[in-house]
Amino acid sequence: MRDKAVYILGILGTVLMAWNLHTIFVGLGDEAAQGAIGKMLFIHVPAAITAYTFYAVAVVCSVGFLVSKDFKYDSVAVSAIEVAQTFTLVNLVTGSIWGHIIWGIWWTWDLRLTSQFMCFMLYLGYLLMRPAIVEATQRATMSAILAIFAAADIPLVVMAIRLHNVRTQHPAPVLETGGVDPTWRLPLLMGYIVLVLIGSALVLVRLRQETVHREIDSLRRELHAI
């Protein structure tokens, strides 16, 4: 059943992505001020929102683990965070390429860039800490707590970004200001949907690894007991 879901989600995501890329590159005109590189938006923004979606899933599952002590939640949380990390990296790298062409630099310590990088670092700490805890229940509990702490931090970072005296060169978030052309809206939304589909397929693959990992662990412990 899960195998089938992986294939269905993966194939659906890939086909829709191909169709969406066709629309973006053939169907739509270039952005007036930026030229072709402006189309980076269709990867950059959906990747960020997809990452946040999976972070949100991870936090809900982390709370679920603390409440129920069911390891399934822990597995989903770690899988979702790994996938979210990937999309955060996609967001950072595409933004960097865009910055190199439009700003002339790969990176600047603009608060938006910094905060996204910080988000990446927070959850990187999560992934680094997991293998350092040997005992499974403790690992899951500490990971869940870390995920919740990190999630509580993100709204504060957003608050910090909106300080009046912080200068930014980053374009205002187009979705908040509504400053995006109506013909661009559907491909943007579609970009988000395809990434969520592909991301979900990845989470399922990762979830199976996690389940197998846990089984091997318990077998090893059983062997040890004998």
Next chain:
Amino acid sequence: MKQGLLAALFIARKDLRTEFRTKEALNASVSFALVVLLLFSFAFDLGRDEFYDISGGLLWLVYVFAGALIVNRSFIREVPNDCLDVLIASPMPPWALFLGKTVASFVLLLIVELVSLPVYGLFNNIQWVHAFWRLFGVMILATWGITITGVAFSAVTVNVRLRELMLPVLHYPLLMPLLIGAMQVSTALIKGEASDIGQELRIVVVFDLVFTSLALYLIEFILVG
């Protein structure tokens, strides 16, 4: 509730007394702060006005580095002789143990900050006396944020391999909003342009409130499981 607070006070006094007898963390932290200040003098070659522009940022870098050494010790101190297990098994609620440890670390870090502030001003030729009391207020607010999250992470990492490495990796990114606020307010205060700092101060206060309540609520899961 009242008994919990009393227990917290007891733990804080115990931790402070142990620390004042050995001065392990305190000495290390103060000398580390001095070393960082020394390193700044090599790292930056700035004019007077430029240095004032980054004064708050540098100050909080010193504090947060020194803070890592203090919060690191907070729970690890209890590991030898299985003291931590005894504390957890004792009738006091886990939040009281955590609160007591946080208060102790808070006092220690505040001492380190108060010692290094004049040295910082002296080395870098920065006038801070005119803004001392307001700066002290910011120090209290932001130091509380640093210690409450730091001690919580110290509890999280107490059974982790390579915990000394893990703690800063987990702790520093989390502190970013707090530090942005504290650094900007401090710079404004030192420069004497403190008319418009409400927004930054609000971030520091919100950070304190959010993480104090979150940590006090979650500490039972961290310590007891």
